[in-house]
Amino acid sequence: MCHRLAHREQLERLAKEAEAVRGREDPREEILLWRRALELLPPDSDQSRSIASRVGELSRGVEEREESPKSPWRWAGIGAVVAFVVTKGKFLLAGLTKSGTFLSMFLSLGVYWAAFGWKFAAGLIASIYVHEMGHVAALHRLGIRASAPMFLPGLGAVVRMQQYPVDAREDARVGLAGPLWGLAAALVAAAVFFLTQAPIWGAIARVGAWINLFNLVPIWQLDGGRGFRALSRSERFGITVLLAALWFLTREGLLLLLLLIAGFRAFAAEAGSPGDRVAFTQFVVLLAALSALTLIQVPL
Amino acid sequence: MDSPDPVSLSFDKAKFDESGPPSLSCASCNRDVFGTYYEINGQTTCEECRFRVESSRAEGSPLGRALRALVGGGIGGIVGAAIYYAVLALTGYELGLVAIVVGLLVGFGVRWGSGGIGGRKYQVLAVAITYVAIVSTHVPFIVEEARKQIESEESAAVEPEVEMTAGAAFMALGLLALLLLATPFLAGIQNAIGILIIGFALYEAWRVNAYTPLQIEGPFQIAARPKAIPV
Numbered sequence: 001m002c003h004r005l006a007h008r009e010q011l012e013r014l015a016k017e018a019e020a021v022r023g024r025e026d027p028r029e030e031i032l033l034w035r036r037a038l039e040l041l042p043p044d045s046d047q048s049r050s051i052a053s054r055v056g057e058l059s060r061g062v063e064e065r066e067e068s069p070k071s072p073w074r075w076a077g078i079g080a081v082v083a084f085v086v087t088k089g090k091f092l093l094a095g096l097t098k099s100g101t102f103l104s105m106f107l108s109l110g111v112y113w114a115a116f117g118w119k120f121a122a123g124l125i126a127s128i129y130v131h132e133m134g135h136v137a138a139l140h141r142l143g144i145r146a147s148a149p150m151f152l153p154g155l156g157a158v159v160r161m162q163q164y165p166v167d168a169r170e171d172a173r174v175g176l177a178g179p180l181w182g183l184a185a186a187l188v189a190a191a192v193f194f195l196t197q198a199p200i201w202g203a204i205a206r207v208g209a210w211i212n213l214f215n216l217v218p219i220w221q222l223d224g225g226r227g228f229r230a231l232s233r234s235e236r237f238g239i240t241v242l243l244a245a246l247w248f249l250t251r252e253g254l255l256l257l258l259l260l261i262a263g264f265r266a267f268a269a270e271a272g273s274p275g276d277r278v279a280f281t282q283f284v285v286l287l288a289a290l291s292a293l294t295l296i297q298v299p300l
Numbered sequence: 301m302d303s304p305d306p307v308s309l310s311f312d313k314a315k316f317d318e319s320g321p322p323s324l325s326c327a328s329c330n331r332d333v334f335g336t337y338y339e340i341n342g343q344t345t346c347e348e349c350r351f352r353v354e355s356s357r358a359e360g361s362p363l364g365r366a367l368r369a370l371v372g373g374g375i376g377g378i379v380g381a382a383i384y385y386a387v388l389a390l391t392g393y394e395l396g397l398v399a400i401v402v403g404l405l406v407g408f409g410v411r412w413g414s415g416g417i418g419g420r421k422y423q424v425l426a427v428a429i430t431y432v433a434i435v436s437t438h439v440p441f442i443v444e445e446a447r448k449q450i451e452s453e454e455s456a457a458v459e460p461e462v463e464m465t466a467g468a469a470f471m472a473l474g475l476l477a478l479l480l481l482a483t484p485f486l487a488g489i490q491n492a493i494g495i496l497i498i499g500f501a502l503y504e505a506w507r508v509n510a511y512t513p514l515q516i517e518g519p520f521q522i523a524a525r526p527k528a529i530p531v
Contacts, residue, residue, distance in 0.1 A: 011311035154496035155396040253390035
């Protein structure tokens with residue numbers, strides 16, 4: 001085998017373009033170019049490894065620049081949630097301009113409407129949409145190409161990645177972004193419920209929180225599975241202990257399911273993994289806040 | 301090990317570390333392929349597995365394969381129903397993703413039994429087993445409700461015992477089974493999501509058992525990898 005690369009010219013052009021944009025304050029353009037190059041290379045080649053390493057370095061830079069001083073408290077408080085909705089509102093609206101998203105959303109709305117009435121159906125669809133746009137935002141931030149959200153009535157919605165994260169850290173950021181945005185949507189609904197006492201908002205907050213909690217089941221391609229992959233064994237045990245405590249406090253059956261699977265995956269973890277402090281913190285915040293929201297009592 | 305700056309890379313040829321390029325492995329047995337190999341429906345397959353795949357399609361009678369598919373699908377259905385019921389009992393919700401798992405378990409069970417042939421009759425079998433597996437998870441809830449009903453009736457009044465014949469008991473069981481099969485549709489449009497969820501499971505079971513003709517390409521040759529020399 002001669003191992004000649006079929007896309008040599010294209011790869012050289014992409015490398016030149018990447019070199020030209022290197023050093024810019026926003027490294028996303030360079031990330032996009034290197035990710036395109038990755039698609040054209042055999043995954044186990046030295047060139048692919050070098051480029052993946054560069055992409056990982058650049059995307060860590062994006063993360064540090066955007067999140068550093070405020071990250072631990074970013075999700076705390078209703079004020080932060082309102083600020084979140086205001087700042088991300090434009091992005092959320094932009095997502096609706098995709099015809100596939102819009103049409104499938106209306107189809108889903110019709111199905112949920114028939115089952116639960118229009119108010120709850122609209123709230124449920126909005127919760128799912130915000131969750132999916134969380135993934136889209138993370139993918140956009142990391143320069144990973146993906147489809148627009150598509151709703152599947154009865155299943156939820158999906159965003160299909162057209163490129164892959166280069167490491168477990170990126171995968172965790174993409175995976176946990178959905179539940180983080182979903183948590184913000186559930187907190188908004190809960191705030192409206194506590195202010196107005198209108199049961200529909202309580203129901204939307206509770207179900208929204210439950211759906212996001214279900215997505216944290218650490219298995220397969222679920223959001224929790226993506227987040228869990230980046231965690232070290234000790235971090236996984238930490239999550240397992242937290243789940244046991246949350247289940248004891250809330251008696252929410254879903255937490256027992258999460259506990260069983262997280263416990264299994266903690267034992268099955270490879271020893272020596274460095275772990276991921278950010279993913280661990282996000283997991284803890286999500287589990288605690290979403291579990292608390294499932295305690296909302298909706299007056300009938 | 302630090303990776304070199306990608307800007308300085310050469311893209312003339314793919315380069316690999318000392319272990320060389322990744323070896324081909326058989327999609328069926330996962331072992332590395334040396335010498336002769338084939339591609340079956342686009343999947344790399346070693347010589348041994350090529351003959352195994354071919355002979356599995358020819359071996360046994362159609363009835364034997366159908367029975368094996370019934371057993372394979374049945375086991376998949378029992379495991380799937382147990383998972384579906386466990387999640388339903390723990391969370392109180394029927395979930396589309398779990399239904400898909402049931403459909404896949406049954407689908408692959410039937411496919412294994414059919415020797416990987418697939419086809420319309422195996423698709424119908426897989427769909428039927430999947431449907432029964434999912435509706436069977438309602439049995440514990442129906443039994444529980446019936447038990448409560450009987451207890452409340454017993455506490456309200458003592459009725460004279462009616463003797464039931466074997467035929468009547470059989471008939472009652474048959475009616476109950478029919479009722480069970482109809483449960484997803486009894487609530488009409490109110491259960492649109494429940495019906496959709498079952499639909500996902502049935503689709504997966506159907507899809508997995510689609511007829512796939514064997515397209516064998518090859519033989520191809522791969523150079524034997526030189527043995528590592530200890531130094």
